[in-house]
Each structure stands twice: as structure tokens, then as C-alpha cells.
Amino acid sequence: MMNKYTKMKENSQEYELIRSKRKSLALQVKGDGTVVVRAPLRMSEDKIDRFVREHLDWIEKQKDRIQELSGKRHVITEQERADGIQKALKIFPERTAFFAERMGVDYGRITVREQKTRWGSCSQKGNLNFNWKLVLMPQALLDYVVVHELAHRKEMNHSARFWAIVEQELPDYQKRRNELKKLGQFL
Incomplete structure (x- = not known):
């Protein structure tokens, strides 16, 4: 169930409300400045509105950050x-085969895409998707995404066991992950 509300009261913020079988509230400011609130199915609108009002400063900071980044973003x-x-179609199969052998995992097909919010994904069947824009970054970050997705061949979640698998292959994965977050904002 998804509803979009426009709030007209003082100190209010227009937002898109997405209700689902979740237990907590979550707030997101998209790249276009749209505010999204994810809420449990039965939570009252008053409680959701109060949550948004309590986070107006955070929302404004996120909007300012998006505005600042938009001028620095590479077109x-x-x-x-x-x-x-073309480079991605060559490098992803090479790097995936290299790390899969080291990690002792198999995988299905590799697809190169241009996703807006993901660097990679791994399906239950073991098919891997990678964002071609990773070839615009240092290879260490591309390798991090490859290892991350291959680790899902052993653990299809982000549990402590999953991160231990990633760390076994890339002891500095946290540094790489943080760098990917920083650089990724500009593409």
C-alpha cells in the first residue's frame, strides 16, 4: 500500500508514505528531494507526522547535501x-572468475546494467548483476562489489557471517565500502 500525502500544517513536510509489514519507521530523501517515509501497516498518521516533524532538521540537511552534490556530479x-x-562486459567476468575460484563459490550468468541505486546484486539462482559505472572507479572498489556479491553465494543476507566471508577475502573491505559510498555520490 502506498499513499502520498501533502501536509499543509505549520512545520510540516510533504512526503510519500509507503506502508509495509515492517516494525519501524524509516526516512529517506531521494536525489530529487522527494521525502519518503516507510511505516508499519497499522501505525497512526499522527505518529508518522510527528516522526517527520521531529526530523525536519535532518531532512533539510539531506536536501542541502543533495543540492551541493548535484553541482559536483559527473555527467x-x-x-x-x-x-x-564494453569495458565492464570484459572486466566483470574476469574479476568474478578470479574471486569465485579463491572463495570456492560458483555463480550463474553475469549481467551488466545501469542501476540508479545499486552497484550489484545476486539472485537466489546465483545470477550476478553489476553496475557498469564501477569501471569508472578504482579497481579496488569494483573488486569489493564483486566479492560482496560472491559472498552472497554462501550467505544470502548481511549477517555477521556474511561480513566475515567478505573480510576473509578483503580485510580492508570497510575502507573500500566507505570509499564506494563517497565516490558513488558523484556518478
């Missing part, structure tokens, strides 16, 4: 896109 040309995809 990818069609040539860069075409070249990057």
Missing part, C-alpha cells in the same frame, strides 16, 4: 557510457 556522455559498458 556521463554517451561515448563514456558505451566505452564503460
